[in-house]
Amino acid sequence: MNAKNYMVLIIPSKSQNEAFARVATAAFAAQLDPTIEELADIKTAVSEAVTNSIIHGYEDSEGEITIKCRMDEYGVEIEIRDEGKGIQDVEQARQPLYTSKPELERSGMGFTVMETFMDEVEVYSEKEKGTVILMRKKFASLAKEQGVSGNEG
Amino acid sequence: MELTANITGNILICRVKGELDHHTAEEFRTFVDYNMENNPVKHLLLDLTHLSFMDSSGIGALIGRYKKVSSTGGRVMVVNENKQVSRVFEVSGIYEIIKSYSSISKAINDI
Numbered sequence A: 001m002n003a004k005n006y007m008v009l010i011i012p013s014k015s016q017n018e019a020f021a022r023v024a025t026a027a028f029a030a031q032l033d034p035t036i037e038e039l040a041d042i043k044t045a046v047s048e049a050v051t052n053s054i055i056h057g058y059e060d061s062e063g064e065i066t067i068k069c070r071m072d073e074y075g076v077e078i079e080i081r082d083e084g085k086g087i088q089d090v091e092q093a094r095q096p097l098y099t100s101k102p103e104l105e106r107s108g109m110g111f112t113v114m115e116t117f118m119d120e121v122e123v124y125s126e127k128e129k130g131t132v133i134l135m136r137k138k139f140a141s142l143a144k145e146q147g148v149s150g151n152e153g
Numbered sequence B: 001m002e003l004t005a006n007i008t009g010n011i012l013i014c015r016v017k018g019e020l021d022h023h024t025a026e027e028f029r030t031f032v033d034y035n036m037e038n039n040p041v042k043h044l045l046l047d048l049t050h051l052s053f054m055d056s057s058g059i060g061a062l063i064g065r066y067k068k069v070s071s072t073g074g075r076v077m078v079v080n081e082n083k084q085v086s087r088v089f090e091v092s093g094i095y096e097i098i099k100s101y102s103s104i105s106k107a108i109n110d111i
Ligand SMILES: Nc1ncnc2c1ncn2[C@@H]1O[C@H](COP(=O)(O)OP(=O)(O)OP(=O)(O)O)[C@@H](O)[C@H]1O
Pocket: A048, A052, A053, A054, A056, A057, A058, A082, A084, A085, A086, A087, A093, A094, A098, A099, A100, A101, A105, A106, A107, A108, A109, A110, A111, A112, A131, B056, B057, B060
């Protein structure tokens, strides 16, 4: 039943939407009874991806950011998409401490935070077209449920 | 975000309430830098008891403050960060340069 549930959120790339985006995504995921820590992980990862779209994707211009969140039998899949300037070298961008904007006091830890806090992070990007971040998080409560139904069946 | 500061000896004690992200980082920077520059203080102590959320934008802002404060021989310390904040600290390795304490008095005694 949960597997079919999803939500789509479209926001303009304004920094005041960062808090809204992470709280809204966490509220959606909360339906699956994750732990407080799992919810905090989702909030943090969403905050990183949305902030990147605002700062790097759209820089000084404004565009739309689309956040999709789907439930599956293990947890949630979150997609964050912008139609901004894209990433030339994704492998380099994902390196800890790499930032293209050191002058803005950025630490280059955003992707590392996403990778640490989520179970899977995929990055699709094309120069001048935009960037899609696809992240998955499994919830411990669902892993147990799967185990129980497996034993019963 | 709500920021308040007071001074104990040569330490600026800054309480950070709310969320430290890209949206609020500029306010945090301006507040801390202004108070460090316009008071006879050397060290910066951040009371994070009421900081409910922080991401890598906060890490960038903290490292920026650390660079300024340490360039004049001062230390940056944090107190009472919650679990979410401490996980972001750990991932970024910031505990290597900014020490954490369980209370303000313990931090002050360590200087
Ligand atoms: N949505 C995006 N559009 C274009 N470039 C991006 C996008 N997301 C990330 N990047 C590029 O990848 C680099 C690394 O991103 P990451 O989030 O790890 O670090 P940062 O944003 O530079 O610093 P921090 O997240 O620590 O504040 C960025 O500096 C930027 O060059």
